Amino acid sequence: MSETNSARVLLIDDEVAFTSNLAMILSVRGYEATAVHDGESAVRAVEEGDYDVAILDLMMPGIDGIETLRQIKRKKPLLEVIMLTGHGSVDTGVEGMHLGAFDYAMKPIDIGDLLEKIADAYQRKLLQEQRNGNP
Amino acid sequence: MEPQPESIERPAEASGPAGGRNYSRLYLRFILLTLICAIVPLSLLGWAAFDHYSDFSYDQMADYFQRRAEANRRIVELFLKERTAEISLVGYGHSLEDLKNRDKLEYIFRLMDQEGSYFTDLGVIDDRGKHMAYIGPYDLMANDYSVTFWFKELMKRGPEVYVSDMFMGYRKTPHFIMAILRREGDLKWILRATIQNEFLSSLVENIKIGDTGEVFLLNYLGVFQTNPRTGGKLMTNSDLPIERFTEESGILAWQPEGGGGQDRPPKQFIAYAWLKEPHWMLVVKQDYAEAFMEVNKANQSAFLLFNLSLLVMLTVSGVIAGYMIRIIQKRDKEADSLSEQLIHTSKMASVGELAAGVAHEINNPLAIILTANQVIRDLAQLTATLDQVFKERLLQLLSQIDSMVQRCNHITHNLLRFARRTKAPTQLVDLNESLKEVMDLTEKRAKTNGVEFSAAFRPDLPKVLASPAELQQVFVNLINNAIAAHGGKANGSIRINTRLAEKPERIEIEVADSGVGIAADQIGRVFDPFFTTKPVGKGTGLGLSISYSIMKQLGGDIKVQSEVGKGSTFTLLFPLTSTNHEKNNISGRDDV
Numbered sequence: 226m227s228e229t230n231s232a233r234v235l236l237i238d239d240e241v242a243f244t245s246n247l248a249m250i251l252s253v254r255g256y257e258a259t260a261v262h263d264g265e266s267a268v269r270a271v272e273e274g275d276y277d278v279a280i281l282d283l284m285m286p287g288i289d290g291i292e293t294l295r296q297i298k299r300k301k302p303l304l305e306v307i308m309l310t311g312h313g314s315v316d317t318g319v320e321g322m323h324l325g326a327f328d329y330a331m332k333p334i335d336i337g338d339l340l341e342k343i344a345d346a347y348q349r350k351l352l353q354e355q356r357n358g359n360p
Numbered sequence: 361m362e363p364q365p366e367s368i369e370r371p372a373e374a375s376g377p378a379g380g381r382n383y384s385r386l387y388l389r390f391i392l393l394t395l396i397c398a399i400v401p402l403s404l405l406g407w408a409a410f411d412h413y414s415d416f417s418y419d420q421m422a423d424y425f426q427r428r429a430e431a432n433r434r435i436v437e438l439f440l441k442e443r444t445a446e447i448s449l450v451g452y453g454h455s456l457e458d459l460k461n462r463d464k465l466e467y468i469f470r471l472m473d474q475e476g477s478y479f480t481d482l483g484v485i486d487d488r489g490k491h492m493a494y495i496g497p498y499d500l501m502a503n504d505y506s507v508t509f510w511f512k513e514l515m516k517r518g519p520e521v522y523v524s525d526m527f528m529g530y531r532k533t534p535h536f537i538m539a540i541l542r543r544e545g546d547l548k549w550i551l552r553a554t555i556q557n558e559f560l561s562s563l564v565e566n567i568k569i570g571d572t573g574e575v576f577l578l579n580y581l582g583v584f585q586t587n588p589r590t591g592g593k594l595m596t597n598s599d600l601p602i603e604r605f606t607e608e609s610g611i612l613a614w615q616p617e618g619g620g621g622q623d624r625p626p627k628q629f630i631a632y633a634w635l636k637e638p639h640w641m642l643v644v645k646q647d648y649a650e651a652f653m654e655v656n657k658a659n660q661s662a663f664l665l666f667n668l669s670l671l672v673m674l675t676v677s678g679v680i681a682g683y684m685i686r687i688i689q690k691r692d693k694e695a696d697s698l699s700e701q702l703i704h705t706s707k708m709a710s711v712g713e714l715a716a717g718v719a720h721e722i723n724n725p726l727a728i729i730l731t732a733n734q735v736i737r738d739l740a741q742l743t744a745t746l747d748q749v750f751k752e753r754l755l756q757l758l759s760q761i762d763s764m765v766q767r768c769n770h771i772t773h774n775l776l777r778f779a780r781r782t783k784a785p786t787q788l789v790d791l792n793e794s795l796k797e798v799m800d801l802t803e804k805r806a807k808t809n810g811v812e813f814s815a816a817f818r819p820d821l822p823k824v825l826a827s828p829a830e831l832q833q834v835f836v837n838l839i840n841n842a843i844a845a846h847g848g849k850a851n852g853s854i855r856i857n858t859r860l861a862e863k864p865e866r867i868e869i870e871v872a873d874s875g876v877g878i879a880a881d882q883i884g885r886v887f888d889p890f891f892t893t894k895p896v897g898k899g900t901g902l903g904l905s906i907s908y909s910i911m912k913q914l915g916g917d918i919k920v921q922s923e924v925g926k927g928s929t930f931t932l933l934f935p936l937t938s939t940n941h942e943k944n945n946i947s948g949r950d951d952v
Binding site: 240242243246247249250253284309311312319331332333334335336 | 716719720721722723724726727728729730731732734735738742765769773776825
């Protein structure tokens with residue numbers, strides 16, 4: 226459990242209030258949360274830091290969510306990404322899944338559900354790392 | 361957003377009741393146009409024919425009249441010639457001695473009489489105008505003829521026979537004389553014979569031409585030499601315009617003087633021919649109207665025919681125009697309903713976009729509210745110093761906020777669902793299932809058309825990401841066409857197969873019918889919009905073209921094979937790209 230809760234989460238959303246609230250919620254639960262507010266900063270953050278799970282809003286100014294996802298995944302393939310959107314476009318979701326996103330959910334997502342998804346994603350990441358570490 | 365209602369309003373108006381268009385004016389214009397096209401040449405032709413025919417028939421009639429006059433003149437001339445020949449034979453064949461002898465004269469008179477009793481009497485008159493001998497019914501021996509016009513005329517003349525005009529003379533009946541002046545040495549005497557008016561009259565008066573036609577003789581002064589049927593009496597002046605009778609023979613139309621309006625005497629058509637001797641003319645006369653009755657009748661029937669043709673044209677152009685208007689109306693209606701559909705679709709699309717936009721804009725703040733709520737809840741939990749009652753109340757209110765956010769969430773999701781429906785939402789479709797549904801829907805129709813379905817589905821086909829409604833439309837189109845292809849042909853069958861092809865990897869759906877097939881020259885056009893083999897009004901010709909565009913949008917294709925008389929096979933090809941089938945797991949989540 227302590228392992229799970231030490232996950233480092235990157236929050237990517239142009240809604241500052243959303244990220245700051247979510248960061249508070251996560252840190253209360255033992256996560257280490259960092260917030261960025263556009264695609265470029267997200268890519269930079271992924272380059273510089275080490276994260277386990279990213280929460281990615283698909284609708285952002287500048288480079289959009291899908292493009293951000295693509296770049297992040299290129300840099301850190303093992304980083305698990307949970308896509309969030311206020312828009313119910315299946316196509317974007319499908320595309321994101323293709324690019325290797327862990328899951329896709331619609332805003333406003335229930336906090337409990339989101340926490341579960343983050344936990345699952347982190348589990349998966351740990352599993353992948355284990356597999357890569359001991360082939 | 362402002363121009364939106366405008367752009368919707370205008371076509372809606374046009375697509376309203378078809379009466380909104382002025383079809384009756386179009387109808388009238390059609391009729392007018394066809395009538396002008398038909399009447400102008402007809403009238404020209406009619407006028408030309410009428411004009412030509414009128415001239416022609418006038419010439420014919422004139423010629424006929426003139427020849428009639430000339431023929432009658434010949435008869436009169438012949439009669440007179442025979443009589444003058446007799447007189448000159450007697451006059452030159454006998455001496456005064458013989459003729460003075462009453463018995464001898466009587467004998468000669470009898471001989472002449474044998475030819476026909478044309479002569480009333482025969483007399484020999486000396487140069488003082490006294491009868492030397494006379495055979496005849498009248499007592500004329502004492503008369504002095506030296507004062508008569510004919511005696512004076514004869515005395516001036518040469519040896520030829522003199523023929524007088526009609527006159528009354530001593531005997532007070534109309535007659536004319538033939539006489540010759542004879543000279544024997546110093547002796548001058550006259551042989552004179554009388555011909556009663558009746559003989560001459562009988563030659564012309566009995567000739568009847570129609571109801572108003574007549575033939576009569578006039579002398580050069582225009583005095584009747586025979587009794588005309590109308591316009592005068594024997595030996596009276598006729599009112600004919602003899603100053604116009606200048607030719608040897610001719611014709612003219614003449615409007616008699618007198619009367620006015622209704623009483624005006626009818627116009628006359630006259631042919632005349634001058635005799636050589638005496639100076640008479642033969643006249644053939646008829647009411648102009650009667651003479652040209654036949655011509656007029658022909659003209660009348662031509663006129664009737666013309667009017668009849670007009671009537672026929674009017675009817676025909678009316679019928680044709682009506683037919684065309686109906687076609688146009690139908691086309692308009694079809695176009696209207698098509699544009700109505702388009703308008704509806706685009707309207708729904710824009711409403712859908714609006715809804716999606718609103719939902720998205722609201723979803724973001726809702727998400728923030730949810731997180732903020734959670735932060736407060738966390739803070740409340742973590743703050744140990746909080747009053748217990750206050751904390752409970754706070755948590756209660758926080759969950760109320762949560763549930764209200766969920767309520768909003770429902771609304772936005774419904775909005776999004778609606779928005780997605782307006783643009784044919786795609787989802788993973790089990791093609792077998794979808795086909796089965798359509799077959800159930802159409803089976804009854806097929807049965808009533810004597811067509812049986814048979815199906816061979818490959819089980820466990822990968823699902824395809826598509827709009828179920830659109831796929832249904834494609835299937836319904838193909839199956840309906842297949843049923844229609846049998847055209848009531850008994851024992852028809854429609855085979856529907858699904859299969860999974862390997863290379864390239866794709867799903868194939870085959871709809872094969874045993875119908876009439878498609879001709880080779882038409883097979884290339886079956887997917888063209890508005891191409892249809894169905895009777896006018898039965899098919900829009902859009903079914904297959906819509907199916908085609910739906911399949912193309914899916915990245916698929918639609919193919920057709922056909923043999924006339926054996927049937928057609930339509931094949932739908934669904935490509936199996938990873939997009940379509942791999943990630944079935946997302947389908948549930950996005951709809952929430």
